[in-house]
Amino acid sequence: MTATPVVLETRPEHPPEGTAAAEVVSTDLRYLRDIAGSATAADVDRSLSASHPSLVDFAVLLSAPASERLEALAQKAHRITKARFGATVRLFSPLYLSNECVSTCTYCGFSAENEIHRRTLTPDELRAEAAELHRRGFRHLLLVSGEHARIVSREYIEECVAAVAQHFAQVDVEVQVWDADTYRRFGAAGADGVIVYQETYDPATYASVHLKGKKRNYAWRLAAPDRAAAAGIRRLGIGALLGLHPDWRSDAIALAAHGRALIKRWWRCEVQVALPRLRPAAGGFEPVDPVSDADLVQLLCAMRIVLPDVGISLSTREPAELRDALVPLGVTAMSAGSHTEPGGYADESDAEPQFEISDRRSPADVAAALRAAGYDPVWKDWQRA
C-alpha cells in the first residue's frame, strides 16, 4: 500500500498534518452543530434528495425538522442499504482477552479505580474461548482488552492474533492504541482490522472522562486509525460512545466527519462505524445526554444516507427487538451472544464485564431472527490471501 508521506510517529498536541485526524480537528463543528439546530423543513427536503450528501446534509438530517420526517429518512436509508449491501448482515463476536487496565475512564467497568476481579486469558484459555466461538459458527472475531502495557503487551496481542488467525477468516483488534510499527506487526500476525473508538470528540469532555492513563492523549488516539492505515491495515473501525458528551449530536457530527475524512485519506481501507449508547457498568456512570430510540434511528439513517458505503455495526448493548428493527435501516454487522468479560464463552467466568449486555439471544437465535426477516446472516465474507 502506498502511504501518504506524512510523519505519524510523533506525539504532538495536535494530530499530524495530512491525517484524517487533523481534518477532524480543523472541521468547523460549531458551524455544523448550528445547522443541526437551525435547519428548516425545506433544508431537510434538499438534504434528503442530494445526490452526494455532504456533512452539512448530515447535520440537517439530525435536526428537529428531520425527526418529523423519520419515516422518509428510514425509507431512504433502507433503499441505500439494500442497494449497497443487499440483504445481508455479517455476524461477529467479541473475544475479551483481558480486563486489566491501568487507565481510569469514568464510564468503563474495567477502570483501574473499580475493585473488580481481574483476569487475562492464557494462550490455552484463549484457544478454548476461540474454539467455543468457532463451534457457535463465528468466523469473524474481534479481540478486545483493557489497557495494560505490561500484562496486555504488544507481544501478547500479537501472539493472540496469530493464535486465532489460523482458525478465523477475519480478526479485528480493539485494544489500546499503538504506533504504526506495532500495527504493522499486528497485520503481519494476521489482524485485518483495527477498531478505535474516540468515545467523545470534544476535547474538554474527553479530558473530563479520561482521568488517568495513556488514553488521556486525545490527539494520539484520534490519529490511531491513520497510523493503522499507514501500516497497511485494511479495515478501520471508529465510534463515539453516545451519552458522554452534553450534546450527542455534536459527537455524531464529528464521527461522521471522521468517517468521511478516513475514507478520503485512506481510500483503500474499508471504514466501519459504531453508534454505541452508554450502558450501565461498574462505576455507575450516567449518560449526560441520553439518546432515545428515536434519536438512534434518526442518527443511523442519517449516517447511512451520508456515508452510503460505510459498514455500521450494532452490538448486543441494544435490546433484541430494537436490534431487529434497526437492521433494515443500515446495519451491516452485528455481534451476537456476546460476553464482555474475559473467559465468558468456554466457562462461567467470575471476571467482571465491561458493560451490561442487553440482547442475550444465542448466535443461532440471532441468525434465525435475521433469516425470518429476510436477511442472510453471513458468518464469513472475507479471507486473507
Place this chain on the structure above:
Amino acid sequence: MDTRPDEITPPMVSNADDLVSNTDHLVVGGRSFKSRLFIGTGKFPSNEALRRAIVSSGTEIVTVALRRIDPTADEDILDAVPDGVLVLTNTSGAVDAGEAVRLARLARAAGLPEWIKLEVTPDPRYLLPDPVETLKAAEQLCSEGFTVLPYCPADPILCKRLEEAGCATVMPLGSWIGSNQGLRTRNAIEIIVEQAVVPVVVDAGLGAPSHAAEAMEIGADAVLVNTAIGTAGDPAAMAVAFKLAVEAGRMGRLSGLAASRMMAEASSPLTGFLS
C-alpha cells in the same frame, strides 16, 4: 495538501460579492486565487485577442505550452500575459513520462514558475491523457519540487493516486479535448469531487458557459477553458460569459441547490416500532 473547506463550511450567503470575490478563494499549492476560471492560450487569432480575453475574464492562471514559448522571437505568447497572472507551463506534446519530465525541467531552466500543467497525450487524434505515464511523471515531478496540476482521465482511483503522489490539484477531463461536448464524465467527476482532498479542476471539453456552470454546480473547484474561448467569434466577450458562468455555478453550489424531486414511496413503514 489543500483541504476543501467549502464542503464542510460553505460561507453563509448574504451578499453575492462576498461569496464570489472576497471570501471564497481557491487555494492551490499554498497560493490563493479569487478566480476559478483557468484559461488555455492556444487557438486565439492573435496575441491581442488573447490578452483581451485574459483581462476581461479576470483569470489568474493561464496555461501556456512550453513548445509555444520563444523568448528570442519579436512577439512571444508570454507577452500577451498581463503581470500578476500565473503562467502554468504545460507539457503538451509529451507522449510519455520521460518527455513530460524533460519539458518541465526545460521550463524551470528557462526561469518560468515551477508550476506545471502535466499533459501526457500519446494519442494524436483525441489527445487522451495516458493514465499510467501521467502518474509516473507526476511522481517524478512532485519529488523534484514542482507544483504539479495533472490533466487526467476522469477516473476516481487515478485521481486518488495523483493526490498521493503530491499533486496540487487533479484535472479530470469533462469530455475529449477540444470537443465542446461538455460534461460527458459528470458521474465520475461527482465521485472525484466527493473523494478529493485537493482542488478538482475540470479540464477539457467545456464548450459553452453552461457546461462550466454545470461543472461548478456539481462541486468542481475550478474549470479550465481554452477552445471555446479561443475560437469564439468574440473571444473577450466569451471569456466574460465563462467568468459569469463559473461564478453562477459556484454560487449555486454554495447556496444549496433546490431538491430536484422527492419520490413518493408507498412502502410498509420502517419506523412503526417506535410508537
